[in-house]
Structure formats: structure tokens, C-alpha cells
Amino acid sequence: MPRLAIFQPDIPQNTGTMLRLAACLGVPVEIIEPAAFDVSDRNLRRSGMDYIRHVSVTRHISWRAFEEWRRASGARLVLATTKGATPYVGFSYRPDDIILVGRESAGVPDEVHAAADARIVVPMQPGLRSLNVAVTAAMILGEALRQTHAFPQPDPINP
Numbered sequence: 001m002p003r004l005a006i007f008q009p010d011i012p013q014n015t016g017t018m019l020r021l022a023a024c025l026g027v028p029v030e031i032i033e034p035a036a037f038d039v040s041d042r043n044l045r046r047s048g049m050d051y052i053r054h055v056s057v058t059r060h061i062s063w064r065a066f067e068e069w070r071r072a073s074g075a076r077l078v079l080a081t082t083k084g085a086t087p088y089v090g091f092s093y094r095p096d097d098i099i100l101v102g103r104e105s106a107g108v109p110d111e112v113h114a115a116a117d118a119r120i121v122v123p124m125q126p127g128l129r130s131l132n133v134a135v136t137a138a139m140i141l142g143e144a145l146r147q148t149h150a151f152p153q154p155d156p157i158n159p
Contacts, residue, residue, distance in 0.1 A: 002093060002144040003075070004137055005030040005066070005100040007108050012037045014104060017134040023054035026152045027141060030098065031059045032066045067115060070098060076117045080140055081107060082130050084121030091120050093144040101133050 004027050009015045015031070022029045031039055039059060060066035070077060075096045080088070100116070102108040113119065122136055130136075145151045 001027065001095060001150050002141065002148060003028045003030060003098045004141060005032060005077075005098050006133075006137075007032045007063070007100055007102045007112065008035055009039075010036040010104040014132065014134045015039075018101075018137050019055050019057065020051040021134065021138050021141065023051040024152075025141060025145060026150075027145075028056040028058070030066060031057060032063055033059060033061055036103075063112060077115060078118045078120060078140075078144075079108065079113065079116035080122070080136050081113070081116075081119050082121060083107075083113070084119035086118065086120050087123050088120040088140045089143055091118065091143075093147045095148045095150060097144060099137070099140050099144060101137050104133050 004018060004022055006015060006018060006029065009031065015035075015037075019029060021027075033039060060069060073096075075098045076094060077100055078091070078093070078097050079100045079102075081102065100108070100112070102112075120140065122131055122139055124131065131139075
């Protein structure tokens with residue numbers, strides 16, 4: 001199952017939207033701190049509404065701590081970036097991929113770009129800067145789940 005990683009989030013509402021997305025799709029989430037807001041369970045519950053109890057969230061105290069964990073797990077890091085060369089729909093996802101989205105205000109630093117195994121982009125009209133980070137996460141996760149056949153299966157008794 002692909003995972004979603006959120007790098008030092010700036011806006012609690014976007015984080016809440018991504019947590020709700022992850023809960024609905026059954027995707028685990030890695031939050032890489034520090035964040036621009038308090039990422040306590042209480043605040044995550046507020047921004048993620050009642051969906052927070054349906055998502056597996058792991059908090060990493062720093063990029064370095066996350067990267068140590070990721071390397072030990074052997075997972076591939078797929079960075080969503082406006083500087084990416086590969087369109088997200090032309091990329092071949094694997095079940096153990098970690099899809100990383102950056103800060104709303106600044107993306108990710110060069111160190112994170114260098115650590116990424118792949119850099120993908122959502123193609124957009126020329127002259128526009130970027131999509132909302134939660135929209136980007138939804139588009140890429142949808143494609144990754146489609147390719148890896150990991151979408152949740154509806155309950156035939158309670159559809």
C-alpha cells in the first residue's frame with residue numbers, strides 16, 4: 001500500500017483534508033515535523049474531523065528521523081514537485097512507495113530533492129505556479145492506488 005508523507009505542513013486545514021483523504025482511501029500517513037502548527041493528536045482530530053481515528057498517522061520529529069526510518073524500510077521516495085520532469089500519470093508506482101508532498105509555502109529544500117528516488121509533477125497550464133497540496137496528493141494517490149490495485153474494496157453488504 002503506498003503511503004503519503006507530508007513535509008513540514010504549514011496549513012492545518014490542508015493537513016486535515018489530506019488526513020481525511022488518507023482515511024477514506026486506507027492510506028497510512030507520515031507527518032514530517034516541524035510543522036507551522038501544533039500537530040498534537042487533539043489538533044489533528046480538529047483539522048481531520050472524525051476521520052482521524054480511521055487513519056494511521058506516524059509523526060517524525062525531523063526530516064533526518066523520517067529519512068532514517070524510510071531507508072531502513074527500503075521504501076522508495078516519490079516527490080511531488082513542480083520541478084519534476086515525469087508526469088505523475090506516466091510514472092510506474094510500486095506498493096511500497098512513499099509519496100511526499102512539500103510545504104504549501106516553500107515546497108521542500110534541496111536536501112529532500114536530492115534524497116528522492118523519483119520526482120513527479122502534475123502537468124498544468126503554463127504560467128500557473130501550483131495546485132493546492134491536498135489536491136495534488138489526491139490526484140497522485142489516486143493514480144498510485146489504481147496502478148497498484150490498492151483501492152479499498154466496497155463492503156458488498158453495506159455499500
